[in-house]
Amino acid sequence: MVLWHLVRKSVFGGIRTGFVPGFCYSGQTWRCCHEGAVLLEDIRKEMAGYTGGQVDLTKDESTGVATITLNNPDRRNALSGHMMVQLADAVSNLEEWKSGKGVLLCANGSFFCSGGDLNTIRKINNPEGGLRMSIFVHDTLSRLQNLPMISVAVVQGKALGGGAELTLSCDFRLMTSEAKLQFVQAKMGVTPGWRGGTRLVHLVGPAKALQLLVSCEKLSAHDCLQAGLASAILDTGHDPQRQALNWLLKNTAGSTEVIRATKMVVANAQSLPLEESLKRERLIFSTVWGGPANIAALQENIKHR
Numbered sequence: 175m176v177l178w179h180l181v182r183k184s185v186f187g188g189i190r191t192g193f194v195p196g197f198c199y200s201g202q203t204w205r206c207c208h209e210g211a212v213l214l215e216d217i218r219k220e221m222a223g224y225t226g227g228q229v230d231l232t233k234d235e236s237t238g239v240a241t242i243t244l245n246n247p248d249r250r251n252a253l254s255g256h257m258m259v260q261l262a263d264a265v266s267n268l269e270e271w272k273s274g275k276g277v278l279l280c281a282n283g284s285f286f287c288s289g290g291d292l293n294t295i296r297k298i299n300n301p302e303g304g305l306r307m308s309i310f311v312h313d314t315l316s317r318l319q320n321l322p323m324i325s326v327a328v329v330q331g332k333a334l335g336g337g338a339e340l341t342l343s344c345d346f347r348l349m350t351s352e353a354k355l356q357f358v359q360a361k362m363g364v365t366p367g368w369r370g371g372t373r374l375v376h377l378v379g380p381a382k383a384l385q386l387l388v389s390c391e392k393l394s395a396h397d398c399l400q401a402g403l404a405s406a407i408l409d410t411g412h413d414p415q416r417q418a419l420n421w422l423l424k425n426t427a428g429s430t431e432v433i434r435a436t437k438m439v440v441a442n443a444q445s446l447p448l449e450e451s452l453k454r455e456r457l458i459f460s461t462v463w464g465g466p467a468n469i470a471a472l473q474e475n476i477k478h479r
């Protein structure tokens with residue numbers, strides 16, 4: 175309860191900067207600026223106890239493409255606490271995979287994800303429990319978004335609530351024609367818990383994001399394409415994951431070094447203040463300028479006709 179009162183005071187009762195709820199991140203620790211510290215490791219231990227389903231990770235060294243699969247089809251791939259921990263571990267694993275170029279976020283079966291597992295949610299259904307879960311999943315999904323790899327959510331079927339938020343942590347969403355995104359959080363009496371609110375504003379702008387969040391409107395794949403939330407609609411009758419892989423392979427055909435560097439330029443621009451992002455863009459540029467791919471391209475005397 176102490177934690178919640180501190181946050182409440184920071185958000186609603188005084189801090190003029192508004193958003194910052196009195197927490198800052200440093201390494202493995204989310205520190206409460208007022209007192210104490212919330213260790214991700216403590217939250218992880220708690221979440222691991224809420225069982226159900228699993229998250230699988232495979233890595234293909236020959237293509238540099240990894241696949242993360244949500245595997246809880248009996249509960250429409252809802253994310254249990256245990257799965258939140260496995261998703262965090264999968265992202266940690268990919269952070270160490272230096273030859274990775276791309277990652278597909280998939281789900282087992284014809285429903286992408288129905289959000290948080292209500293069995294887990296009911297056990298932590300108080301402000302402090304929600305904050306702890308949110309801190310943990312925010313950390314995972316921020317790290318997923320900031321991987322130096324191109325990420326694609328393969329949205330097959332519906333993505334509801336937290337499931338819709340998960341898709342937003344990827345660089346791209348490729349959707350089957352019957353797939354749907356729906357931010358049902360308001361109907362559940364909550365706001366987005368997995369950083370989908372901020373991400374939605376970045377993707378579609380504040381007015382559209384607000385409208386989608388308060389209306390809980392069900393968005394078809396076509397709606398998502400029009401709103402700029404989806405990059406393509408996959409062909410019916412062909413394996414969605416295979417199609418998404420082909421799409422990703424086309425977009426990661428270049429050198430690993432350049433793909434990873436380019437992704438970091440874009441990721442930094444989304445999450446850092448302008449001057450810091452520009453500074454890092456210069457540094458990243460200097461790592462590829464005169465590098466193997468650059469020298470090879472110059473030697474080929476390429477014409478971009």
Ligand SMILES: CC[C@@H](C(=O)O)C(=O)SCCNC(=O)CCNC(=O)[C@H](O)C(C)(C)COP(=O)(O)OP(=O)(O)OC[C@H]1O[C@@H](n2cnc3c(N)ncnc32)[C@H](O)[C@@H]1OP(=O)(O)O
Nearest residue numbers: 248249250252288289290291292293335336359365366367
């Ligand atoms: C922090 C996360 C939070 C947020 O971002 O703020 C959220 O994610 S909020 C959203 C939480 N999700 C829900 O409220 C989903 C509620 N469920 C449904 O709307 C429907 O079940 C469905 C997902 C639309 C699927 O409908 P349908 O295809 O008709 O199947 P069933 O309803 O029969 O479901 C099959 C089976 O799966 C269980 N189920 C579904 N979703 C969840 C879930 N999120 N958590 C746990 N279990 C889930 C459902 O209860 C059925 O089980 P049985 O009754 O045992 O068969």
